[in-house]
Every structure is written in C-alpha cells, then in structure tokens.
Amino acid sequence: MSELLNKILDRENMNQAYQKVKANKGSAGIDEVSVEELNQYIKDNWKSIKKQIVSRTYRPQPVKRIKIPKPNGGTRNLGIPTVMDRVIQQAMVQIISPICEEHFSESSYGFRPKRSCEMAVMKLLEYINDGYLWIVDIDLEKFFDNVPQDKLMSYVHIIINDGDTESLIRKYLKAGIMENGKYEKSEKGTPQGGNLSPLLSNILLNELDKELERRGLHFTRYADDCVITVKSEASAKRVMYSITSWIERKLGLKVNMTKTKITKPNDLKYLGFGFYHDKTIGIWKLRAHESSIKKFKQALKRLTIRKNSMKMEERIRKLNQVIRGWINYFSICNMKTYMEKIDAHLRTRLRVIIWKQWKVPSKRQWGLQKLGIGKDLARQTSYMGNKYQWIVTKTCVARAISKEKLAQKGLVSCLDYYTKQHTLNLKRTAMCRTACMVV
Numbered sequence: 001m002s003e004l005l006n007k008i009l010d011r012e013n014m015n016q017a018y019q020k021v022k023a024n025k026g027s028a029g030i031d032e033v034s035v036e037e038l039n040q041y042i043k044d045n046w047k048s049i050k051k052q053i054v055s056r057t058y059r060p061q062p063v064k065r066i067k068i069p070k071p072n073g074g075t076r077n078l079g080i081p082t083v084m085d086r087v088i089q090q091a092m093v094q095i096i097s098p099i100c101e102e103h104f105s106e107s108s109y110g111f112r113p114k115r116s117c118e119m120a121v122m123k124l125l126e127y128i129n130d131g132y133l134w135i136v137d138i139d140l141e142k143f144f145d146n147v148p149q150d151k152l153m154s155y156v157h158i159i160i161n162d163g164d165t166e167s168l169i170r171k172y173l174k175a176g177i178m179e180n181g182k183y184e185k186s187e188k189g190t191p192q193g194g195n196l197s198p199l200l201s202n203i204l205l206n207e208l209d210k211e212l213e214r215r216g217l218h219f220t221r222y223a224d225d226c227v228i229t230v231k232s233e234a235s236a237k238r239v240m241y242s243i244t245s246w247i248e249r250k251l252g253l254k255v256n257m258t259k260t261k262i263t264k265p266n267d268l269k270y271l272g273f274g275f276y277h278d279k280t281i282g283i284w285k286l287r288a289h290e291s292s293i294k295k296f297k298q299a300l301k302r303l304t305i306r307k308n309s310m311k312m313e314e315r316i317r318k319l320n321q322v323i324r325g326w327i328n329y330f331s332i333c334n335m336k337t338y339m340e341k342i343d344a345h346l347r348t349r350l351r352v353i354i355w356k357q358w359k360v361p362s363k364r365q366w367g368l369q370k371l372g373i374g375k376d377l378a379r380q381t382s383y384m385g386n387k388y389q390w391i392v393t394k395t396c397v398a399r400a401i402s403k404e405k406l407a408q409k410g411l412v413s414c415l416d417y418y419t420k421q422h423t424l425n426l427k428r429t430a431m432c433r434t435a436c437m438v439v
Contacts, residue, residue: 001054001164002162002163002164002165003162004095004096004160004162004164004165005053005054005162005164005165005168007095008091008092008094008095008096008165009050009053009054009091013091013094013095014087014091016091016094017087017088017090017091017094018038018039018042018087020090021035021038021083021086021087021090021195022035022038026080026083026086027064027080028080028082028083029061029063029064029080029081029082029083029085029086030061030062030063030064030082030178031061031082031084033082033083033084034083035083037083038083038084038087041083041084042084042087045084049084049088053088053168054164056164056167056168058168058171059171059175060081060082060085060088060171060172060175061081061082061085061175062175062176062177062178062183062186063079063080063081063175063176063177063178063186063191063193063194064079064080064081064178064179065077065078065079065080065177065178065179065184066078066079066080066193076192077142077144077145077192078191078192078193079177079191079192079193079194080191080193081172081175081191081193081194081195085172085175085194086194086195088168089172089194089195089196090195092165092168092169092195092196093195093196093199096160096165096199097113097199099159099160100159100160100199100202100203100206101113103159103206104202104206104209105206105209105210105213105221107123107209107212107213107219107220107221108202108205108206108209108221108222109123109220109221109222110198110201110202110221110222110223110225111198111199111201111202111223112202117222117271117272117329118332120220120221120222120270120271121220121270121271121273121286121332122286122332123220124220124227124229124270125275125284125285125286127218127220127229128229128265128275128284129283129284130218131231132218132229132230132231133229133231133264133265134229134230134231134232134233134235134236134262134264135227135228135229135230135236135262135263135264135265135268136227136228136229136230136236136239136240136243136260136261136262137227137259137260137261137262137263137268137270138226138227138228138240138243138244138247138255138260139255139256139259139260140224140226140247140253140254140255140256141253141254141255141256142254143201143223143224143253144189144190144191144192144197144201144224145188145189145192146188146189146253146254147188147189147190147200147201147204147253148188148251148252148253149170149173149174149187149188149189149190151204151251151252152173152190152200152203152204153166153169153170153173155203155204155206155207156169156200156203159203169196169200172194172196173186173189173190174186174187177191198223201223201224202223204251205221205223205224205226205251207250207251208221208226208247208251209221211243211246211250212228212243217229217230217239218230222271225270225271227268227270228243233262236262237262240260240262244257244260265277265284269289269291272288272289272291272292272329272330273286273287273288273289273292273330273333274286274287274288274289274290274292275287285333285334286332286333286334287333287334287335288330288333288335288338292330293335293338296322296326296342297342297345299322299326300319300322300323300342300346300349301349303315303318303319303322304319304346304349304350304353306352306353306356306388312353312354312357312409313409313410315350315353316409316410316411317410319346319411319412320410320411320412323412323414323417324412324417327339327414327417327418327421328421331418331421331422331424331425332422332425333422334422335418336415336418336419339414339415339418339419340415342414343403343413343414343415346414347401347403347406348389348392348393348398350401350406350411351392351397351398351401352388352389352392354367354401355388355391355392355397356388361379361382361383362382364378364381364382365378365379365381365382367400368381368382368396368397368400371400371401371405372400373396373399373400377396378396381395381396381397
C-alpha cells in the first residue's frame, strides 16, 4: 500500500470523513443504506472493504441517477453514491485536496478552502472597475456529464503520482449509473453529487486556468462558470474564439456556443449576481440579478399561499430559512429598496392568511381586539366581508398585525436582516483592505 493511500485509509482521517458525511445527511444510494445506518454498516463491513481497497479489488457501487429540473428548462443529472462510497471519497478529498491546492490558480474560487462565490464576484467587480468592460462568458455544455476520463486521469497523475490512489479514483469514475433499475456504463463524466467530483473538476479546469494565465488574461472561475474580462470588443471576439477552440481541442470538452457570449457588465449574470453603474460616483456595483430576485419572491410566495393549511409557526420557520439563506448569499449587494418592497409584500400575504384563518366576523373582532384595536373599530372592520387584500392593506388590520407583532411570532424582517449582514460585509471588506495596505 502506498504512503498516500495509507494516509487516506488512516483511522482518524476516515473518522473525519464519516463525521462529514453524517453531518451532510443526504439520501441513500442504490443499496438503500441510510446515513443513520452508516455507523453499523461500517462496523460490519469496514475490515473487508479496506482489505479490498488495499488489494485493488474493491468495486464501488454504481451511483443512483436523479434528475432535477433546471430553472431555465431541461434537467440536471445528479449521481448519488452509496453512503459508504461517500465516506471513502470524502477521505480521499481530505488528503488529496491540500496537495492540489499548491497547483491551483488564484483566480479559481469554486470548491476550495477559504474561497467563495463572494470572492469570485468581488474579483470580477474589481476587473470591471479597472476598465475591463468586455466580458467573455464561457458556457461548458453539461460539464460534469462530459468530462473525458482519460484526459482527467492524466492530469490527476501529474499532481498526485500514486498508482494505488489513481486506481481507486478511476474505479469511481467507471462505477456506472443505475436509473430506474437499469445499469448504464459511465465511460465519460464524473457524477455531479459525488464528493470527489468537485475536486476532479478543478484538476481538469486548472489546465484552462494555466492557459488563461499564460496569455495574461484577467478572469475568474467558479467550478465550470468562467468569465474573462478584456478592454475591447475586438479582443473579446479574439479571446472567445481562440479559447473555445483550445478548450475543445486540449481538454476534450464541449463549449455551448448558444450560451457562450460576449457581453457588458450590465447584461451579465454571474453566479446569480448582476452589475450596475452608479453614475453618481462613477463606479460599478453589485446587485442581485433580476432572475435571482424573482426566484426569491417565488419561494416566499409558495410558502404564503392561502390554501396551504400549514401552521403559522411552521410557515414562519420555513420562511426564515429561505430569507436567511438568500440574504446571506446576496448580502454584499446594494438592495435596500428591494428588501423594503419584498418585506412589505410578505407581511401583506401573512396578514391575508391570518385574516382568512379567523374565518368569521366574531373571531376577527376578537383577534383585532386582542391585538389592541378598539371594540367599535374592530367590529366595523370584521364585517367588511372577504376582500382580503383590500382589508389587510387599507384598514386597521395592518396596524394590528404589525411588523413588530409578526417579529414576536418569530418572523425575520428581510430589510433588518439584510441591513445587519450588509453592514458586517462592509466592515469585513474594510478590514481586509486595511490589512492588504499594511502588508
């Protein structure tokens, strides 16, 4: 057994991998062993599995194919390995990833420690404000499904140069796919859903990074989302055609020419973000892209449909999850006005739900009085019929079921939460700039 494989199979490393897989939860693979059953499965089978790995006779089980819809139509293929295979893959990632980090580009931000979407977007914004206003947006067609395995393994070999580990990686690439009970060979691609796939994607696309650096180009890459910035339209056209040709020739990947395009910052969508020019101070700034805001509104709408009989406590809990998650991701943007409008609309929809739940005038009057509305006004409002939208916006209902009252029930204010997170981001950015200046 090689030294590298020995580190991967080390008890402590395997335990860390197990804890990570357990924490991530996720669904079972084709063997139907769940995360909850994983501990016992390891106790019963690990000695045998380890022996097989060392002797190169271990055969990973095929991944379970799941198709999920894309926002713009079509489907994305996910490949779910068994929980045991997820543990082994995670153990490999923990040891191999630090080795790979020494080779990876500073302009690569996806699936890497201490790097994020935010950093990629901020770097792109920096290039734009430096005058690189022509952007080549490269789209790789079904990247994870089309990765050429032999080419990928040749780059893996260059970095790790370990026969035992490479053999195990290749076995995972060749494990196959199960869909609706039918087995399918996996002659190309790396399953999107496997723990190894993000690292393998970076190993392959690191070759693209090196080529772009060799040409002296300014770019950012997050996984397979790569944008290149230049200062003229002519340069953009030249770069797009030459890089497209290079990707297909050298990496064996397919570039989607219907989606690959040359654009300007105000028309670009990158990792869910958009860009706008603040004419008052003459610089470009970040915003949440219109499509991202639309998805956010749709998510809130689904959770506030009146016919949904969900308890208010559960409804608010789910709303808070969506609100916090979305704002945490986009908190670097300037979007106070959006948050004010979304906040107001969300409270209106919740008031409608509450008003509807009270059903009859007597209960509505009781509810309003309990919330501090005088008896006469409460009675008058309660007998106005079922014009829900008008009643909750034009009467005392808005005052009774106020922002403060909803907050007492646990509802997170979009505006307040955004303001808090945005302020924290500004402070963090200022501290980083100060540190850079000192250095």
